[in-house]
Structures are given as structure tokens and as C-alpha cells.
Amino acid sequence: MNILIAGGTGLIGSSLAESYLSDGHQVSIISRNPAKVAKIYHPVAWDEPSLVAALGQTDAVINLAGASLAGENPLQMRWTPKHKQAIISSRLTVGKKLLQAISKLDRKPEAFLQASAIGFYDSKEVGPADEKTVSGNDFLANVCRDWEASTADIEELGVRRLVIRIGLVLSQSGGLLPLLALPFRLFVGGRIGSGNQFLSWVHIQDVVESIKFLIEHPEHQGIYNLTAPNPVTNREFSCALGETLHRPSWLPVPAFALKLILGEAATLALDGRPVYPVRLLKSGYNFAFPDLASSLEDLLPA
Numbered sequence: 001m002n003i004l005i006a007g008g009t010g011l012i013g014s015s016l017a018e019s020y021l022s023d024g025h026q027v028s029i030i031s032r033n034p035a036k037v038a039k040i041y042h043p044v045a046w047d048e049p050s051l052v053a054a055l056g057q058t059d060a061v062i063n064l065a066g067a068s069l070a071g072e073n074p075l076q077m078r079w080t081p082k083h084k085q086a087i088i089s090s091r092l093t094v095g096k097k098l099l100q101a102i103s104k105l106d107r108k109p110e111a112f113l114q115a116s117a118i119g120f121y122d123s124k125e126v127g128p129a130d131e132k133t134v135s136g137n138d139f140l141a142n143v144c145r146d147w148e149a150s151t152a153d154i155e156e157l158g159v160r161r162l163v164i165r166i167g168l169v170l171s172q173s174g175g176l177l178p179l180l181a182l183p184f185r186l187f188v189g190g191r192i193g194s195g196n197q198f199l200s201w202v203h204i205q206d207v208v209e210s211i212k213f214l215i216e217h218p219e220h221q222g223i224y225n226l227t228a229p230n231p232v233t234n235r236e237f238s239c240a241l242g243e244t245l246h247r248p249s250w251l252p253v254p255a256f257a258l259k260l261i262l263g264e265a266a267t268l269a270l271d272g273r274p275v276y277p278v279r280l281l282k283s284g285y286n287f288a289f290p291d292l293a294s295s296l297e298d299l300l301p302a
Contacts, residue, residue: 002057004028004044006094007064007115009037011174012166016062016208017041028054030065051101060111060215061102063151065094069119069140070176070268079139079265088143095150103157111215113162114151118200118227120144120165123271130278131165131223139264160221162214167227167275171204172299181300184247193255193270195235200227200275203289203298213285224279230291231274237292244296 003020007013008029017027027041030051034043044054055061067090071077079087095114102108121129122136135141148163155161170177183189207226214220232240242249258266289295 001059002026002028003060003062004030004054004058004109005062005064006030006098007062007066008041010064010068011169011171012115012204012207013062013064015171015173015204016064016211019208019212028058030054046097048097048101051097052104055098055101055109056105056107058109060113061098061109062113062115062211062215063094063098064115066091066115066147069117070265077265077268078261078263084139088146091143091147092150095147099151099154102154102159108157108159110218111160111162112151112154113164113211113215114148116144116148116163116165118165118167118225118275120148121273121275123197123267123273125273128274128276129225130276131225138267140267160218162221163223164211164214164226165223165275166207167200167202167225167231169204169207170201170295170299173204175204177299181241181245183251184241184245184249187247188251189238189242189245189247190249190251190253191235191238192253192258193234195233195238195252197234197270197272198231198274199234199237199272200225200231201237201292201295202226202228203287203295206287206289209288210280210285214280214283217283220283222279224283225275225277226280227275227277228287228290228292228295229277229281231276232292234269234272240292240296241300244293244300 005013008017020027028044029037029041030044031037037043067086119140120135169175238249
């Protein structure tokens with residue numbers, strides 16, 4: 001297949017691109033810096049003629065583009081007005097550009113996969129969420145709704161569309177896991193806030209393989225939660241992290257301190273509900289890492 005990825009240099013995109021390439025597929029990555037990806041992948045510029053030319057040869061489009069909710073580093077996690085605007089515009093602009101380019105094609109891609117996040121659901125609710133659960137009304141939920149809606153009209157063009165709501169991705173190559181593990185490595189790890197909030201996590205390998213699974217099976221379309229089937233509380237996550245790293249889990253991070261430092265963005269750490277991948281499980285996908293202990297042992301070897 002010919003695969004085109006927007007956001008192909010991010011945590012998920014780079015892992016997915018590498019996997020597709022190793023499987024023998026042609027991989028194109030849309031980039032504002034084509035030279036950055038040209039040594040390995042086929043680079044595609046963001047101007048409309050380049051997009052139209054590339055999309056006309058593409059079998060599946062994967063849209064993962066969007067500024068990080070947590071910023072590029074811990075010092076940039078606070079949701080300032082500028083950061084909020086970047087989070088919103090980076091998602092909506094890309095979706096609209098892809099939709100506009102695809103609408104001009106005679107030969108359209110067979111599948112279009114749109115990224116979203118479990119922030120779609122109200123993280124302050126305590127009950128479990130699946131793909132039928134209604135959206136929340138906070139900043140994250142609004143971002144996710146608009147992100148998904150930015151490419152919804154692609155379905156009217158006859159393209160099979162998939163929407164993936166991704167949980168906390170665990171990877172040794174980046175994301176939040178190395179940051180969460182650092183205090184434990186320094187012997188000052190512990191739960192965050194009350195510790196009762198849920199972490200709906202997923203191993204990076206299952207993110208990559210489930211995306212490939214959904215694209216390769218034409219009977220699948222619509223919304224899928226990309227989370228492991230066994231969410232845990234922050235307290236349970238902290239204990240498991242300590243056990244994996246052979247470190248104590250004894251020093252909690254007070255909620256008020258996190259709110260003081262991060263402001264509204266503290267919700268990423270202090271709030272959470274169990275989100276289940278009901279449709280993905282029913283689809284026949286088998287998780288390589290369904291439980292947290294085996295995931296941490298794989299990602300954080302002693």
C-alpha cells in the first residue's frame with residue numbers, strides 16, 4: 001500500500017511509519033521540513049498542489065497532526081492562550097487542508113484515519129466510558145470534538161473514515177512515560193493528587209498494530225477507543241511503576257501544587273476515568289500488551 005501520514009515525525013507517527021516501511025509499504029510524510037524525512041520516507045510539502053499530487057497516489061491517509069497537549073517539555077505544559085491556540089489551530093488547519101485536497105481528486109484514498117483523544121469524554125466523571133459515551137464540555141473535549149469534525153465531510157466523498165480516540169501512550173522513545181518514571185528513578189516517586197483518578201493507557205506497539213489492523217480491514221469504520229482493556233488508577237500505576245523500576249512509591253504530588261504550576265493543564269494528571277476499547281475488542285484485534293505490568297516490563301527493562 002501507499003501510506004501518507006500527517007504528523008509522521010511525532011511519537012505515534014514515527015513508530016507507525018517505521019512499521020509500515022519495514023512491512024514493505026511505501027510511506028509518505030507531510031512535512032514543513034521535507035529534508036528532515038527525505039532520507040527515509042517520501043516527503044510531501046503542505047501546499048495544495050503537492051498534497052493533491054501525493055493524495056492521488058495514496059491508498060490510506062493517517063492524520064495524526066497536532067501540537068502536543070503537554071508542550072514540548074515540562075516547562076511548556078501550562079495552557080497559556082498562545083498554547084491553547086496552537087493546540088486548536090494545528091489540528092483544525094491540517095484537517096481542512098486534507099479534506100480540501102481530497103475533494104479535488106478523481107481517484108480518492110480507500111481509507112482515512114483521523115486521530116483524536118480520550119479527552120473527548122468528561123474526565124471528571126467517575127463512570128466508565130466507551131465509544132457510545134457522550135462528550136464532555138471542557139477545553140479538551142471541545143478540542144477533540146472539533147478535531148474529529150474537521151474531516152467528517154470526507155465520508156460524503158465516499159472515503160471510509162476511521163476515528164481513533166487515543167489514551168495515554170506508553171513508549172520508551174518519548175511521550176509522558178519517561179517523565180513519569182524520572183521521579184521514581186530519583187527515589188521520590190509516588191501517586192499524583194488523590195491517586196484515585198484513572199489512567200486509560202495503551203502500549204505504543206498496540207497503537208501501531210491496531211491502526212494497521214483497522215486500515216487493512218475494510219469492514220471497519222467509525223469511532224474506536226485506542227486504550228488497553230485494563231485501565232488503572234494513578235495509585236495503581238504509581239505502584240506498578242515503582243515495582244518495575246525497583247523503587248519505592250512513597251512521595252505523593254499534592255494536587256494544589258500541580259494546579260499552581262500547571263494551571264488548567266493539571267487536568268491531564270489529576271483527572272481521568274476508565275475508558276474501554278469496546279469496539280476494538282469486538283473487531284477481533286488482540287492486544288499484545290493488555291495489562292500494565294507486562295507493558296512496563298517491556299518498556300522499562302531493569
